[in-house]
Amino acid sequence: MAALQPKRRGRPPAGGREAILEAALGLLRERGISRLTTREVAARAGVSEASVFYHYRDRAGLLKAVFEQGLAPLLALNEAGAIAGPDRRTVLERLGHGIERFLEQALPAITAAQSDAATRDELAAYMAANDLGAHRGVKALSDYLADEQAAGRVRADIDPQAVAATFVGACFMRAFQAQMHLPKRSLPSLPAVIDSVDLMLAPRAPGQVTQATRRRSA
Amino acid sequence: MAALQPKRRGRPPAGGREAILEAALGLLRERGISRLTTREVAARAGVSEASVFYHYRDRAGLLKAVFEQGLAPLLALNEAGAIAGPDRRTVLERLGHGIERFLEQALPAITAAQSDAATRDELAAYMAANDLGAHRGVKALSDYLADEQAAGRVRADIDPQAVAATFVGACFMRAFQAQMHLPKRSLPSLPAVIDSVDLMLAPRAPGQVTQATRRRSA
DNA sequence: GTCTATAGGTTGATAGAC
DNA sequence: GTCTATCAACCTATAGAC
Numbered sequence: 001m002a003a004l005q006p007k008r009r010g011r012p013p014a015g016g017r018e019a020i021l022e023a024a025l026g027l028l029r030e031r032g033i034s035r036l037t038t039r040e041v042a043a044r045a046g047v048s049e050a051s052v053f054y055h056y057r058d059r060a061g062l063l064k065a066v067f068e069q070g071l072a073p074l075l076a077l078n079e080a081g082a083i084a085g086p087d088r089r090t091v092l093e094r095l096g097h098g099i100e101r102f103l104e105q106a107l108p109a110i111t112a113a114q115s116d117a118a119t120r121d122e123l124a125a126y127m128a129a130n131d132l133g134a135h136r137g138v139k140a141l142s143d144y145l146a147d148e149q150a151a152g153r154v155r156a157d158i159d160p161q162a163v164a165a166t167f168v169g170a171c172f173m174r175a176f177q178a179q180m181h182l183p184k185r186s187l188p189s190l191p192a193v194i195d196s197v198d199l200m201l202a203p204r205a206p207g208q209v210t211q212a213t214r215r216r217s218a
Numbered sequence: 219m220a221a222l223q224p225k226r227r228g229r230p231p232a233g234g235r236e237a238i239l240e241a242a243l244g245l246l247r248e249r250g251i252s253r254l255t256t257r258e259v260a261a262r263a264g265v266s267e268a269s270v271f272y273h274y275r276d277r278a279g280l281l282k283a284v285f286e287q288g289l290a291p292l293l294a295l296n297e298a299g300a301i302a303g304p305d306r307r308t309v310l311e312r313l314g315h316g317i318e319r320f321l322e323q324a325l326p327a328i329t330a331a332q333s334d335a336a337t338r339d340e341l342a343a344y345m346a347a348n349d350l351g352a353h354r355g356v357k358a359l360s361d362y363l364a365d366e367q368a369a370g371r372v373r374a375d376i377d378p379q380a381v382a383a384t385f386v387g388a389c390f391m392r393a394f395q396a397q398m399h400l401p402k403r404s405l406p407s408l409p410a411v412i413d414s415v416d417l418m419l420a421p422r423a424p425g426q427v428t429q430a431t432r433r434r435s436a
Numbered sequence: 437g438t439c440t441a442t443a444g445g446t447t448g449a450t451a452g453a454c
Numbered sequence: 455g456t457c458t459a460t461c462a463a464c465c466t467a468t469a470g471a472c
Contacts, residue, residue, distance in 0.1 A: 016455070032334040034252065038448060048457050050450085055455090059448060114326070114398060115333040116250040124399040134391050135404035162414030165406045169387030173352050176390070180332060181342040186353035188383045196380030200418040234437070255465060266439050271467060273437090 017055045019045040024066045025109075033112035038062070060119075067123055070109030073102050074132055083140050088153065088201065091144060092194045096171050099137050100190065103175035111179070137168040145201070154201045167197050235273045237263040242284045243327075251330035256280070278337075285341055288327030291320050292350055301358050306371065306419065309362060310412045314389050317355050318408065321393035329397070355386040363419070372419045385415050 023045035027036050038059055042049040056062040077098070085091035113123040127133055141164035148154040170193045178184050188196075241263035245254050256277060260267040274280040295316070303309035331341040345351055359382035366372040388411045396402050406414075 030335065032332060032338060034334040037446080039446085047455095049448090050458085051456060053449065108332070110398065111329045111332045114250060114329045116252040117248065120250060120398060127400060133400050133404055134395055138405060158417065159406075159410060159414050162406045162410045163418075165391070165411055166384035166388045166415065169389070169391035170384045171387070172394070173383070173387035173390045176394070177352055180328065180338060182345060182351050186351055187356060188377075188380045192377060192380045193383055196377050197384065199376065200381075204422065256467085257465070265437095267466090268440080268468085269438060277466065 016045070016047050016051055020047060020052055020055055020062070021065055021069060024062055025069055028066060028070075028112055029108045033063075033115050036063075036066075036112075063113075063119060064122065064126075067109045067113055068126070070106050071127070071132060073105055074136065075130065077102070077136070083144055088148060089194065089198050091141075092167065092198060095137070095141055096167070096190050096194055099168060099171040100175045100178075103172065104179070107175060107179045134168060134172060137171075138164045140164075141167060148201075152203065155203050157204075158201070163197065163201065167193070234263070234265050234269055238265060238270055238273060238280070239283055239287060242280055243287055246284060246288075246330055247326045251281075251333050254281075254284075254330075281331075281337060282340070285327045285331060286344070288324050289345070289350060291323055292354065293348065295320070295354070301362055306366060307412065307416050309359075310385065310416060313355070313359055314385070314408050314412055317386060317389040318393045318396075321390065322397070325393060325397045352386060352390060355389075356382045358382075359385060366419075370421065373421050375422075376419070381415065381419065385411070 020041060024036060024041045027040055027044060038049050038052045041062070042052050045052075052062060056065060083091055083095055085094055110123070113119045138161065142161045145154055145158075145160035145164060149156060149158070149160060154160075170188075171190070174184060174187055174190065174193075177187060238259060242254060242259045245258055245262060256267050256270045259280070260270050263270075270280060274283060301309055301313055303312055328341070331337045356379065360379045363372055363376075363378035363382060367374060367376070367378060372378075388406075389408070392402060392405055392408065392411075395405060
């Protein structure tokens with residue numbers, strides 16, 4: 001990332017490049033990709049149309065930049081590593097809100113890429129190369145649950161990966177429903193989903209937690 | 219649906235209208251909506267471009283027909299009513315496969331509508347008017363689980379709607395991942411999800427199922 | 437209902453001056 | 455780096471004959 005370089009040489013950028021990218025992302029979210037023309041982007045960014053091509057070569061280059069910008073939050077989540085929290089419910093709350101907030105940003109870009117076969121395949125290749133996708137959220141929660149399971153704080157007979165997929169899937173579905181402007185109230189609220197998953201993860205015999213604690217590894 | 223009328227009067231249609239719609243749907247799924255031009259539709263359907271406008275007035279009319287065609291399977295599921303099966307696992311299998319198969323057909327149309335704000339709002343209004351959406355699958359499973367719960371075959375302390383949302387959400391996420399050409403193997407398999415949900419729905423005391431059976435209502 | 441021909445408008449992209 | 459001016463391609467839609 002160029003943002004990490006403390007000092008720059010030479011003439012500072014005029015900000016045209018960033019303005020174009022921001023205008024494109026805003027246009028994409030508000031009007032959809034079919035209205036994302038180089039003309040409207042230039043007008044919204046306050047620059048000429050030729051500047052768009054100067055900075056991004058062609059429309060495909062601009063779109064690629066827009067998609068990577070939209071998926072940037074997931075890359076950042078990449079370095080964050082394992083999720084943590086004082087208790088299981090807090091972990092679920094943080095992860096659930098985090099997923100829905102991220103998808104609110106990323107889904108417009110992801111669905112937009114589906115509008116063209118070439119664009120879709122390009123995005124798929126990019127995501128595969130950077131190991132991006134829904135499995136990331138699943139793995140984060142799955143790893144946490146496996147640890148908790150080893151510590152005896154989660155039912156021993158459940159499959160952490162499968163349970164994680166159901167939780168992440170519910171968040172995913174809620175975010176998608178919201179993005180296509182369908183009433184979110186037709187689906188269970190996030191707290192309700194959290195309560196449900198949290199309840200089902202509880203060890204079967206609540207009074208005998210210490211019995212399983214011996215399996216703690218670290 | 220006109221398909222239910224047993225007999226027709228007058229001259230039988232030449233099939234041009236259906237050929238155009240089928241070509242448009244195929245083009246949408248293979249190349250995306252941005253390549254769904256009246257030219258290519260006409261060429262693929264083997265008709266002239268003017269025929270497209272004769273049958274569907276304008277491009278928006280064609281798109282509307284394509285979307286309704288893509289969502290038709292869900293309308294059919296509408297009349298099917300409650301889901302059923304010999305046991306809980308079979309019900310989960312049928313519903314899970316049904317959802318993923320349906321989304322395989324419908325998701326291209328749904329995501330395509332997101333490419334334009336006007337089209338997106340139009341589809342959202344159509345779905346709201348016909349009570350379509352992910353909540354349909356959730357409600358179907360939720361109702362089934364509530365019945366099973368009343369019969370004592372499902373844990374009494376779980377929220378049927380929330381559990382249903384996690385299961386449908388997992389199927390939704392898997393179908394979406396597949397549609398955007400990302401490796402499905404990065405997510406848990408459908409049988410694994412089914413096993414997980416099925417296990418967590420089991421009454422807490424396996425040997426004392428009869429204890430809860432007294433709550434059977436019908 | 438289907439065709440050919442064409443109008444009218446929008447878009448991505450380039451050339452060349454500043 | 456940014457601009458104006460321009461082009462070639464494409465797309466939607468209509469007119470009118472068959």
